[in-house]
Amino acid sequence: MNSALILFWLSVAFIGYVYVGYPLLLWLLTAFLRPPQEKRATVPTVSLLVAAYNEAEVIEAKIRNALALDYPTDRLEIVIASDGSSDRTSQIACAVMESEGRNRVRVLDFREHQGKIATLNQAVPQLHGDIIVFSDASSILASDSVRRLMTNFADPQVGAASGVYRVLRRDQGQLGYQEDLYWKYETFLKVQEAKLGCVLGAHGSMFAVRKELYPFPAPNIINDDFIIPVRVLQQGWKVAYEPRAVAYEEAHEMEGFGRRVRIARGNVEQLSEIRGLLRPLHPFALLCFLSHKAGRLFAPLAMIVLGFSNLFLRSPWYAFCGGAQVLFYSLALGGALFPLKPKFLRLPFYFCMINAALFVWMCRLARPQSSPDSSGVIWTG
Numbered sequence: 328m329n330s331a332l333i334l335f336w337l338s339v340a341f342i343g344y345v346y347v348g349y350p351l352l353l354w355l356l357t358a359f360l361r362p363p364q365e366k367r368a369t370v371p372t373v374s375l376l377v378a379a380y381n382e383a384e385v386i387e388a389k390i391r392n393a394l395a396l397d398y399p400t401d402r403l404e405i406v407i408a409s410d411g412s413s414d415r416t417s418q419i420a421c422a423v424m425e426s427e428g429r430n431r432v433r434v435l436d437f438r439e440h441q442g443k444i445a446t447l448n449q450a451v452p453q454l455h456g457d458i459i460v461f462s463d464a465s466s467i468l469a470s471d472s473v474r475r476l477m478t479n480f481a482d483p484q485v486g487a488a489s490g491v492y493r494v495l496r497r498d499q500g501q502l503g504y505q506e507d508l509y510w511k512y513e514t515f516l517k518v519q520e521a522k523l524g525c526v527l528g529a530h531g532s533m534f535a536v537r538k539e540l541y542p543f544p545a546p547n548i549i550n551d552d553f554i555i556p557v558r559v560l561q562q563g564w565k566v567a568y569e570p571r572a573v574a575y576e577e578a579h580e581m582e583g584f585g586r587r588v589r590i591a592r593g594n595v596e597q598l599s600e601i602r603g604l605l606r607p608l609h610p611f612a613l614l615c616f617l618s619h620k621a622g623r624l625f626a627p628l629a630m631i632v633l634g635f636s637n638l639f640l641r642s643p644w645y646a647f648c649g650g651a652q653v654l655f656y657s658l659a660l661g662g663a664l665f666p667l668k669p670k671f672l673r674l675p676f677y678f679c680m681i682n683a684a685l686f687v688w689m690c691r692l693a694r695p696q697s698s699p700d701s702s703g704v705i706w707t708g
Contacts, residue, residue, distance in 0.1 A: 337632075346626070353520065364524070364565070365482040372457045373456045374404050374458070376447070376450055376459055377463070380440065381414045385465050386416050397471050405432045405433070410442070445546040451543070458535050468574050471572075475569055486540045487559040489535075489566070490573060491568075494510060505674055527620060529566075536559060542555060548596070553597055557600050591687070594624055595685075
């Protein structure tokens, strides 16, 4: 058996496992190994923390949305942490605070822009709630979302919990349809992982952690919505996923190749967290980490190996496989240049875009004149 044939089928097996085999494996595992989780209505004291940098366009709507949440007002504080905003974010937030009362809204106005993690690290010790709910400024929370999320903390073994993210007005974004499908797929994976008690990462639009478990990550960390929950998991606590706790994002807020490049950098950074899953060993969490997180990072390389090895294989079957790849990448190129209809024809472009982001970041890193953003922040508002 020649090396091209081996590389071809190894690539097929790897890509197939990462995107199809792993979801099927999760489904089978959860069918037989579903540990019980206590869920019931509970109303602990909650601090809703919004780290904001230059969010003047959305911050008032965010605060009004938070004030309208269906949660006991005497057990919910709303805290806006302005990370040295140079626009009117702080002034607008303070005006709402004065009109609604300081007992409901607080503004922490940090004068110097330090980055999101540094802002969170300074804000958390000043919070009063037993549970911290983190949320992006651009996210709109369903009225019952916090109440739904808190049901998971009735289980004393749950240290963190994530809500679900949904695309709002997907037709108004260039890739809103594709983004929506992607997050539905991700939601399925997270729901299955949650049944094993090992959700890896959360949605930045809304996730919660017990205050005493907040890990105070290094300021240069990028993906706070991954690092915070996974470090809670490493301490032996369960991380839950609550699909009934819904946060919405406008489709256009989630678009942009630059955003994908920054996320790719964060995904590479996440690989260092594997050490905390080895000692002591967390078998299911390790399986999810290697399959869901690490597997996605190596999938682009497998795609290249698949195409290259196909060139050296001769038979009608391999000719068909090569033609299928040419068609797939042609659709990806067409989707980049034209608004293809029906919309599912742009799925190859979306798939290739999120995988190509890793290579773009690596190329940027290799250039001496460029360096990653020192703040390490992905601001999505």
